Amino acid sequence: MILYDYHIHTEFSYDSNIKGNDLMCKAISLGFKDIAITEHLDLLPQELSVYGLPSIQKYLIYCQQLQAKFPELRLRMGIEIGDYHKVKDFAEGLIRGYHFSPILGSVHFLSDHTNVAIPLAQPLDPSQIEDYYIQNLELVANCEIDILAHLGVYKRYYTSSPCESHVRHLIDQILRTIIKRDIALEINLSSLRKPYGNIIPEPDILERYRTLGGKKISIGSDSHHIDHFGLVSEAVIAHTHGFEMPRLD
Ligand SMILES: [Zn+2]
Numbered sequence: 001m002i003l004y005d006y007h008i009h010t011e012f013s014y015d016s017n018i019k020g021n022d023l024m025c026k027a028i029s030l031g032f033k034d035i036a037i038t039e040h041l042d043l044l045p046q047e048l049s050v051y052g053l054p055s056i057q058k059y060l061i062y063c064q065q066l067q068a069k070f071p072e073l074r075l076r077m078g079i080e081i082g083d084y085h086k087v088k089d090f091a092e093g094l095i096r097g098y099h100f101s102p103i104l105g106s107v108h109f110l111s112d113h114t115n116v117a118i119p120l121a122q123p124l125d126p127s128q129i130e131d132y133y134i135q136n137l138e139l140v141a142n143c144e145i146d147i148l149a150h151l152g153v154y155k156r157y158y159t160s161s162p163c164e165s166h167v168r169h170l171i172d173q174i175l176r177t178i179i180k181r182d183i184a185l186e187i188n189l190s191s192l193r194k195p196y197g198n199i200i201p202e203p204d205i206l207e208r209y210r211t212l213g214g215k216k217i218s219i220g221s222d223s224h225h226i227d228h229f230g231l232v233s234e235a236v237i238a239h240t241h242g243f244e245m246p247r248l249d
């Protein structure tokens with residue numbers, strides 16, 4: 001399998017300080033063949049009012065210039081659309097006319113507006129966990145995405161696995177839906193560098209995906225700092241054994 005990473009944020013995202021130049025140099029030196037920058041497109045009112053709307057045109061030029069400077073590494077201009085199902089028409093209007101590949105879909109907010117991508121004030125209660133997976137199900141059932149990103153992200157700051165037995169049926173529905181809609185499941189590495197210390201989704205969910213007929217896995221470091229990038233290990237690659245990479249154009 002080639003070394004690739006389809007989930008990286010650079011300085012173009014409000015929460016990353018990675019310089020595109022540094023990323024390309026590091027990726028080439030580590031032997032990566034294919035990477036995707038996937039800047040945030042976060043369009044909920046509470047996000048827009050703080051971070052504003054990114055300039056997609058400037059992002060396009062940024063990626064084109066990086067690719068021209070480093071032709072030996074395939075650079076894809078991707079995007080991570082946060083809570084896509086809640087802002088579907090707005091997001092589709094913004095990305096129309098651009099060729100983003102891959103398009104990642106992710107859930108960052110619960111219905112009660114809890115942000116599950118940052119350290120939580122307290123662990124989610126069972127109904128919030130249920131809501132988290134319902135949001136993911138709505139996302140994958142309704143939005144045109146290539147990859148479902150960081151399923152289970154709320155656990156990143158946990159020190160052990162919470163009980164999810166009451167949402168197994170929802171996780172199954174999410175997996176069946178992405179299989180039916182040809183959406184790849186991401187192995188997200190961000191929780192390896194956080195207290196949780198495991199990949200998300202965890203190996204047992206990857207096995208369930210395989211059992212249900214899932215074939216496509218994408219690896220994403222979700223890097224926001226240059227030190228985060230390049231940690232794709234043999235152990236991580238072992239989880240992709242028997243799966244295919246996403247087929248992107
Ligand atoms: Zn995210």
Ligand SMILES: [Zn+2]
Pocket residue numbers: 007009080222
């Ligand atoms: Zn991300």
